[in-house]
């Protein structure tokens with residue numbers, strides 16, 4: 001499938017590029033937070049916009065023709081730097097770092113003011129976004145990957161902005177369908193729960209490279 005790109009980069013160079021990606025995205029995340037919460041006046045806004053335009057022009061000097069895609073080394077080490085949840089080089093992504101254990105996967109992330117829905121609470125769509133990735137990555141890590149067919153979320157109570165914890169596990173596998181369940185909690189209290197059905201797409205039901213099936217060193 002297009003968008004999966006094998007791109008062997010030696011470990012030292014990859015570490016360097018990873019650091020650069022994290023650094024620029026971190027700066028822009030900081031800018032997003034500052035923008036959401038700024039109270040400065042017209043003159044400062046005009047000056048900030050001028051500087052942002054100059055920075056954008058520098059970044060535009062050398063651009064990919066399209067999205068980043070998913071790139072992997074021959075050893076299966078994967079990079080999803082444009083991913084909306086995990087993407088190291090994507091300032092929209094918190095970014096989330098998903099940890100995989102034998103039986104379950106989990107994440108801890110701080111969702112700041114840029115993810116607000118109801119006053120002081122995380123936007124429900126953002127929680128669904130986090131669930132989609134967490135549950136999908138869990139299925140992938142367990143070797144039963146798929147595209148999200150159905151994702152249901154039950155919002156039990158508001159999730160305050162700030163640190164959250166997500167957990168997920170594969171409930172069962174039925175043919176090409178993997179059923180994954182998960183929770184999001186704050187201070188040990190579950191605020192939302194989810195079930196996802198991840199379906200191995202037709203194009204992947206034949207021979208699929210191992211690197212596309214398994215999440216190894218995602219990020």
Ligand SMILES: CCCCCCCCCCCCCC(=O)SCCNC(=O)CCNC(=O)[C@H](O)C(C)(C)COP(=O)(O)OP(=O)(O)OC[C@H]1O[C@@H](n2cnc3c(N)ncnc32)[C@H](O)[C@@H]1OP(=O)(O)O
Nearest residue numbers: 132133136137145146147148149150197199201204212213
């Ligand atoms: C190697 C693969 C890698 C994959 C990516 C890994 C990313 C990991 C990260 C993930 C994080 C990010 C995640 C994202 O953001 S993924 C992005 C959001 N999702 C999509 O864009 C998916 C779009 N839809 C499709 O591509 C296809 O419709 C899929 C692949 C879903 C099904 O394909 P197809 O339509 O050809 O299926 P089939 O006709 O062979 O039916 C097969 C079985 O499935 C049952 N069924 C069908 N549709 C649904 C449904 N919607 N809910 C529940 N069940 C459904 C059907 O009844 C049958 O069941 P049974 O009769 O056998 O019992």
